[in-house]
Amino acid sequence: MALFFVVLLGLISIISTLLLVVLSGKMIPYTDASGQVLPASLAEKSWVTINGVEMGMIIKSRDIRKPVLLFVHGGPGMPEYWLNASYPAHLDEVFTVVWWDQRGAGLSYNSKIPTETMTTAQLVSDTISVSRYLCQRFRQDKIYLMGHSFGTYIGIQAAVQAPQLYHAYIGVAQSVNLALSEELAYQWMLEFYHEDKKNRELLEKAPYGTAAYERIRDQMMHEAGIGTTHTMYSVITGIFLAVMKHREYTLKEKFQVWQGKAFSKSSPLNEEFRQANLSDLITRLDLPVLFFSGAYDYTVNHHLSEIFLEDIKAPQKHFYLFEDSAHSPIFEEPEAVLKILKALIA
Template structure:
């Protein structure tokens, strides 16, 4: 019998590797929501853990709804990016928020579970996202028989969430901005300056050259060469998604493929949705100056921000809240976090949610803890 040859052997090995990898991916792609179990291994009484699709403004949109007690207050989580769902990150970074809330981890229009190649591109706008947010809020209020709910919006989602809260404050007990955007173009400039300076300090001349070859400006679109290196440059310095996440490829991309709550097709849809939404939404989102658009909110407002966050500027968010008018407001610095304190410091996050947000206070905010005085009426 003739030998298969070197080329044939290589092809065979590659095919075998592909089959193994595909098998592994299928094994971690059940696409089912993980239930809460009691000490006997039975579904926890009164809990909820489901993955559903709901008609939101004429489009089927997906969400995970989870909580240990369905009678708890409802919290709507508005994920970041143009279309970057975040529930899959809880597999590696559990938040524990389900102890205090029934949480809706909604995948926004064209994101993750809500991705569809048939969604009209003209509906992929910030305005539509705000309208969808209010529609999801009304769905949750009706389903769980709540007069109001809480909203937590992260990063790119905070640009949408704060506008929704400003339009319909009567629907929400409080607005929580995590890594709150204010004026992202300015944030990109500050981030760029920090990264160039830091890479010069540590002697990484290669990264300095890459960054200096395409500096961002206060206009859109940002240089393609800058956008190509932006995420990796931030994560290498610990100022990206989390302070300890040094690679967006392993920390986010790989994590999405290993998340059991998505099917294989849904994992592919997640990235198709992100890349298509980036093309239509990114420039409009970063060019929005919220400090001019939203200067007052008629509900309690809380900003949670990591000290090491340069994905969205810590200093700009703090300055924004200082100027923002609200009946109660609080800024909370997370000393060990970058862009995602709910994943990085979940215990402190839970404490603030329980003692301040749910109580309608701000006693644990920076201003109050630094002056050892009550700030409840601020």
């Protein structure tokens, strides 16, 4: 009996320790071989008041003297720092990386944020204000701006309005016309699942544009290899569980990811994004522009992105197609991406 209680207490101790690690939400610092924190490094979770709203951001840098990169995440309302744990992009090898959670999303979620402030114009303004804050904090005249998916819809408009703040704009899975892109994805999946009777029937019974389609869309795209990554076949294991087991989020912050996503999706911002056609709005950028697209990306149609860039006037512009990637080439082919980024800042 005594041995039983010793074993039980040991198990309780182990479980308690694991829970503390999983739920603590403490940032993991950069350390050397002896465990000492690198002197010029930074691993910080912080909140800053931007345009009247407290917004959270995670800043990771091996050396804070490196150029600053502001990452504008997807969604609407879906932060991506958690994805960097499963698919390390290694952006911190080149930059001081700022994983900013947009108004109403993740670390920046607050139920008191007025829904009417969740608009395209406001998020573009927020992006510019965050950029100015970072220039001031890190004493840099300009920073690099990278948007991903929905973040490209916001990021590219910020780059148009305030090109003087940025060395370059980098659009990863650059959005152009979401409605057309989604319709093309549906048609592609009908062909992909042609010999898969079960999934083909599911798609035919839930045509594009219906609520029924929206319920099956994410899982169908991931199973087809055209979702978040080419090899992420499940949104449960690839996204939900990845968020919930992330060590640098507290339990409250993990739930905020889902609260913020739901809040953003129900806001005016979501409908504005779904109806927008950037090719009608943007024809010129007064800074270098790079688009990164995955060959398997039908979440944001890569053909539309390439055509969009062809029509944009810019001092420099480059389109890169990553043959082994779907929607997230910076996470799927990081070595190839870093090679391009290192040349960009050289």
